[in-house]
Amino acid sequence: MHRDSLFYQLFAQLPQTLFDLLGIQTPQGYRFDSVELKQTAFRIDGVFLPPDPSGTVYFCEVQFQRDTTFYERFFAEIFLYLRLYRQTFSDWQAVVIYPDRQAEQECFEPYQLLVNSDRLRRVYLNELGSLEGLPFSLALMQLTVLSEAEMPTAARMLAERTRIEAVPRPEVIMELITTIVLYKFTKLSREEVLRMLGFTTEELKRTRFYQEVYAEAQEEGLQQGLQQGLQQGLQQGLQQGLQQGEVLVVLRQLRRRFGDLPADLEERIRQLSPHQVEALAEALLDFTDLGEVSDWLDRSA
Template identity: 40%
Template sequence: MKTDKLFYRIFLNQPGLIAELIPGIPKECEFEYSAPVIKEKETRLDGLLTPIDDNPEIPLVFLEAQMQRDTKFYIRYFRGIFSYLDQYEISRNWHGLLILRNNRLELGSEIPYQILLNNQVERLYLEDLLYQDNLSANLALLRLIVTPKAQAAGEARQILDSATSETEFRLKLDLVEAILVNKFSKLTIEEIQKMLNLKEADVTQTRFYQEVLQIGEKKGLQQGLQQGLQQGLQQGLQEGLQQGLQQGEANLTIRQLKRCCGNLTPVQEEKVRSLSIPQLESLGEALLDFQNIADLESWLEEHK
C-alpha cells in the first residue's frame, strides 16, 4: 500500500487530526507538507508538517507511517530528524508522529531512543482503533485503513453518512475512495463507488443529501420527489465531485510546488490547474524529486 501519499492526503485534508494526536497543537492550526532531502546521504523524510502559523510554540511534525516489519526503522527515523535539524539549522521545537499498524511490528531496539519515544513522539497503532467505540470522524478514517475487507464498505458508508455539509462530504468521499482503492487494488473507482451504494437510499439519509435537495428545489430540478432526488443527486455528485477533486488536487500540487521550487508564474500555475486528476497525481509524485522550477517546466513540456 502506498501509505506515504495516502497519509499526507489524509492529514492535509483533515487538519484537525494533528491536534487530536499531538497534545498542545491548536485545532485550527494549518500545516504545509513536504518531503525534504537530507543532502549528506540523500535521505528523504517521509513527511514533514510545517506550521503555517508563525507561532514558535507550535512544533514541526515529523510524520511517518510504517505498516511492515523493519528492524532499522527507529535508527533511520531519528537519524533523518536530527540530520534535518542540523542541515537546516532549525531552532523551532519538533514533535514526532508515527502511524503504525500495530505494536507487534519489529522496528528495532527502542532502548537508545526511549526518552524521545516517551516524551517527544506520539505513536498511534491503527489496529487498536478496531476495538474502540465512539471514535471521532478523523480517527474513523484512519481505522478504515486496517478495517477487515468484509466490514470496510459498511464502515466507509458510516463515515460518509456523518458528513454535515457538501464540502465535508466531498472531502470524506475523496479520502474514503483513496483508502478503499489502496485496500481493494484490483477494483476500479466505479466499482468502489458501487460498493459505497452512492445511488441507493442510504445516501438520502445524510444531511448533505438534504442540502442538495433544498438547492434542487430552488433551481426547479425536482419533478417529483423520488425521480427528482435520484436524478439530481446522481448528476450533481458526479459533476461536482469530479470538479471538486480536480480543483483540490490542483491546489495541493501547487502548494507542494511552491514549497520545493519557489513561486510559480501565473502561466505555470494555469498550466498545472489545467491538468487532469491522473496527471496531477503523477506530478504530485514527480515533484518530490524536483530541485528547481526548471524541473517543473521540463515535466510540463513532456506531459503536454
C-alpha cells in the same frame, strides 16, 4: 496498499489529522510537506511546519512493516533536519503511526531514552477505538487497516456520517473514503465503489468522478460538433456536439465497467435519440454485464 501515497493525501487534505491523533486543538497556519534531505537521500513522510519560528515542528512517519533499524533512520532524519532548518522553529515533536504493536521494532537500544521520552508519540491504529466515535480524520486512518470483509460496512457507515453530520468539506472526506476502498478493492471501478458506498443515481452525478468524466466527454463531443458546424452551420454543429457528448458519457462509463464494447453495440447506442441516451445513462448504473445493455436496447427499439 500503497499507504505512503494514501496517508500523504490524508495529511494534505486534512492536516488536522495529526493534531487529532495527539489530542490537541488544531493550531492555525500549519503547513504539511514531505521533505527530502538531499545530502543523504533521507525522506521524512510528513513534516508539519509552524507558521512562525516560535512554533513547534512535527515529524510524522507511517510505518506498516517491521523494520529493525527504523528508529535509527527516523532519529537520524530528524536531527539532520534540525541542523539544517533550526531557524524555522523553536521546538519539535515526533509521531510514528503503526497499524498495531506487532509492526514496531522490538529492540530500542541505543535510542530507548528518546523512544520513551515525551519527544516521541507512538500511535497504534487498531487501538484508537470504534469508528463511530472517532473524528473523521482518525476514522479514515483506521479504515485503512480494516480487512476486506470489514471495510464495505465501515466505509458505508462513514459515508452516511458524512451525509448527516455537519462536517467541513464533506466532498473531500467522501473522496478519501472512495480512494481508501479503491486501494483495498483494486478490481472495482470508482463507480462501483461509489455504488457500494450507497450513492443514489443523483448523488453519483454530483460526484467529482462523474463530473470529470462528463466534462471530458462533453468537451470531446463539442469539438466534434464544432468541426461539423464549419460545414453545416455553427448552430447545428453545437447541437450535434452536445448530443454526441451525452453519447460519449454513456460509452465511456460502459467501457470503464465492462471493457471494450462490440462495434455493433456501440453503433446502436450512437443511433439513440437524445431522450433514449438520457434514459440509458440512468439505467446503466444498475447493469452487471453487457447482456443487460443489449436487452435494454432491444426493449427501447
